[in-house]
Amino acid sequence: MGRRLVVAAALVDDLGAPTALLAARRSRPVELAGMWEFPGGKVDPGETPVEALHRELDEELGVTVELGAEVAGPDDGGWIITDRHVMRLWLARVTAGEPEPQVEHDELRWLGRGELMDVPWLTGDVRIVEHLRAGVLAG
């Protein structure tokens, strides 16, 4: 069986010259609680990945976003994050609403380039954050 597709956003302050990234701390399930991630979730049957991403960001943060470029990964364009999940990630900017944790998260934090490793990211996300620090975030 293949891995389940997860879609997520690297929310940044500015799509053209990003200097800060929004990290979200998971409040559930208990095995993941306290670890930080890119907001997003699984694509439901009948949804396109982009539709799923807009739905998840509305549900999880209460925001509308404009998507920027996809942050392509080494695994057929995606990023293998667990034994059971592969993630596709897009840069995104908030266009309406103020991000607030809803049920999936209990804290949000904007991280500058030098602060990216100040929070404990989910294991599968670490190399993605390093990729963003090396090539995407300015500063």
Ligand SMILES: Nc1nc2c([nH]c(=O)n2[C@H]2C[C@H](O)[C@@H](COP(=O)(O)OP(=O)(O)OP(=O)(O)O)O2)c(=O)[nH]1
């Ligand atoms: N959303 C998200 N999930 C991640 C990241 N990194 C990572 O390993 N994961 C894992 C955690 C979960 O096992 C899986 C995604 O599941 P999820 O719980 O976010 O998906 P969902 O919102 O659709 O949840 P559910 O309806 O199944 O409860 O991928 C990440 O940066 N963002």
